[in-house]
Amino acid sequence: MRAFENRPDCVVVDEPLYGYYLKQSGSDHPGKDDIIAAMDCDWRSVANSLCTDEPTQCALYYQKHMTQHLLPEMSLDWVDQLHNCFLIREPRRIVVSYAKVRPEFALEELGFPQQLALFERECERLGEAPPVMDSAQTLANPEGVLRALCAALGIPFNDAMLSWPPGKRDSDGVWAPYWYSAVEQSTGFAATAAQQDPEPAVPAGYEALCDEAEEIYQRLSAHVLKPASV
Structure with missing residues (x-):
């Protein structure tokens, strides 16, 4: 989101x-209460706005979504009006991190099944796989991956995507104080200490969940964009 927002031709919306x-x-x-109070909580209204209220002052409109927000009662027809890209990350890192905050959870709370369902929907609609980015690969080669993404979307790459000034943004969600401390300090793509560490050991009781998530991750990994030469 920071990368796209730093482009002069792009407006972003956060979750x-x-x-x-x-x-x-x-x-x-x-x-939770502040987020609900600050946002439109009617998914139909939100979806309509995302597809019809495009900013007129910019050529690009970047929407950051979390697939766990796609609840079963939602129709996904509106998604067909967007150019959908997928960001994936090593499942065991996600599971271990999330378990520290909420020890009991289903895989759906991490968005893995929803991401796979949306990906397969896109494959069927397009007749080919949509763009997929892997977080570790993006951190290792941000310019190559972002150039490949822009090429896949048919938009020009902009060097402004590689670095940005630190600090808060007006576009950040109400939840930024709880989740965005590292983002606010960032000035570009760099792995945190936790991301640089070897893959963490999975606590007892989570292995089956990790295996299910890993299967989904591997299915999407087969379609990860090849970084462009820089």
Whole structure:
């Protein structure tokens, strides 16, 4: 999101379905009441806005979504109006990190099944795989991956995507104080200490969940973009 927002030709929106997700799912996230109060919690209204209220001052409109926000009662027809790209990350790192905050959870709370379902929907609609980026590969070669992504989307690459000034943004969601401390300090793509560490050991009781997530991750990994030469 920071990379695209730093382009002079792009406007971004941060997790526009988060309020709907919290209100409908009952999930207890930090700042839940403030998020619900600040956002449109009608998914139909949000989806319509995302597809019709495109900013006129910029050529590109970047929407950051979390697939766990796509609850079962939602129709996904509106998604067909977007150019959908997928970001994947090593499942065991996600599971171990999430388990520290919420020890009991289903895989759906991490968005893995929803991401796979949306990916397969896109493959069927397009007749080919949509762009997939792997987080580790992106951190290792941000320019090559972002150039490949832009090429896949048919938009020009801009060097402004590689670095940005630190600090808060007006576009950041209400939840930024709880989740964005590292993002606010960032000035570009760099792995955190945790991301540089070897893959963490999975606590007892989570192995089956990790295996299910890993299967989904591997299915999408087969379609990861090849970084462009720089």
